[in-house]
Amino acid sequence: MEIVTDKNLPAPNAPQKSPSPWVIARRKFFKNKLAMISLVFLITVIILSFLAPYITTKDIVRVDFMNISKEPSSENWLGTDTNGRDVFTRMMYAGRASLTIGLSCMFLIVLFGTIVGSISGYYGGKIDQILMRFTDFVLTFPFLVFVIVLNTILVGKVSGLWTLIIVISVLNWGGVARIVRSRILAEKENEYILAAESIGCRPSKIIIKHLLPNVASAIIVHATLTMAAMIVVESALSFLGFGVPADTPSWGNMLAEARNSDVLRNKIWMWVPPATAITLVILSINFIGEGLKDALNPKSRR
Template sequence: MQTQTSPQNNTNLSLDPNLKAKPDTLTKIMFRKFMKNKLAVIGAVILGIIMFGALFAPWLTSHPYEQQNLLNKLQSPGGEHWLGTDRFGRDVFARMLYGARISLLVGFASVIGAISIGTVVGAVAGYFGGLIDSILMRLVDIILSIPSLFLLITLVTIFDPGIDKLIMIFALTGWTSTARLVRGEFLSLRSREFVLASKTIGTRSYKIIFAHILPNALGPIIVSATLAVGGVILAESALSYLGLGIQPPTPSWGNMLQDAQNFTIMLKHWWYPLFPGLAILLTVLSFNFIGDGLRDALDPRIND
């Protein structure tokens, strides 16, 4: 005798949410792990506000950043000038917004260049090993043996300071740590089964490197890039403060601090050095917090 299933039972089975629940995607898992890091979320919000201000600077301020008005110099924060004015009567808020454009542009562009160079060098060294690895790593050791600040000052002195020059210098001097990181990842991944299988079927080396191994090493590279942006912004601000970076009247947070380095101005007119210094601090901290959050999100050993 054939047993029939009750329609009511079928209805209950079809309405059971556990039977239709789809497994979470890797993106959702990483997002949840990132959101659990409160400092990373705060950093992302602060960085989002700074980037919004940089992108929409012309619409957020009615004062041109280069406009001088000596009658309003060193004016305290108020209704007309939200963050006050500098010693030339220029609006500090406007210069802060346009300075964010410079700092973020130099940071992102430099890190993209440095990460690209370091990834290629590290991938080639880690995949092929042997003599190629030894030569490339000795080159990395030589560059790392030179004090970074001394190297930056020397290169900036040789080339005229400018945004394009700074980006090039930071890119050409900041790839070494990424090269070592990528090399280590490739050394551990090149002996995996999927790599050996690709070699067995005759896949070309460049395709194995960039299509098979590199995607599996993107996690540490992304974290390294995020942390590096904050370091570049800090270095650019230091060079601009020393007068070797972005040159006035183009605003940057570093040369704004240089304008305010007079002790009397810093003591009596607190807003002049405070806001650019605070912008540097918050931006660098935000990138560091986001980097920590991404490290947790991309680490499979940390439970969701």
């Protein structure tokens, strides 16, 4: 009697390979319905904002005195503003400006804060003291005053949008640096770091390949919350007149229309849409951040 065996089948007692922590985190994040709905909503807003020139052909700059302050209609879905410009079209272009500021500031803040925090936490000693005193110095700046001053200095030298991005990023990386430093200080005492040092690994390699991957979860979660905070900062500064230039639509300078009491009470279609967009985008980013925080938390894994 001939026995046929399948060599591809695993041995009965062969141990199964357990999924990596990142795979577990990804699966758990995908099971978070609120985070996934928020992610889909945010991606939709980003696509609509950056494809605005292909979706609409209406001019966002030209003043149309024949269509000033018109209510929503089939021609103008969200009405027109005090200069006769279509509010829906400006909403999409404004989303591009606000999201560009949020994403760019998040990237620069996290990048610079991670570099400073990892170097400070790994080397310690005088390097740590110098970098942390410099970080404290940056954190003590009165934010609004320095944004106004630096904006005034850089106007004309850098485009208005990138001026605001640079100013906000320069003044907000300190918090990320402190978080990364504290995590690096705790992580570098582990045995695998001592083993890497004993075999002669360069400090840069230890930081990049061993330390940062193990503190990446905290950085990722903080990055999402930073993006939400930066959109709020841009909106507040533009509302006050110190943010994005008036010729570039953003959700913040669209809200500036609400400073007029007549618009605030009788022409709500001018300021409610951008206010709603800011609120929903901030909520979606926060829900995504909470989902990532839960997914990357090893104590919450099953």
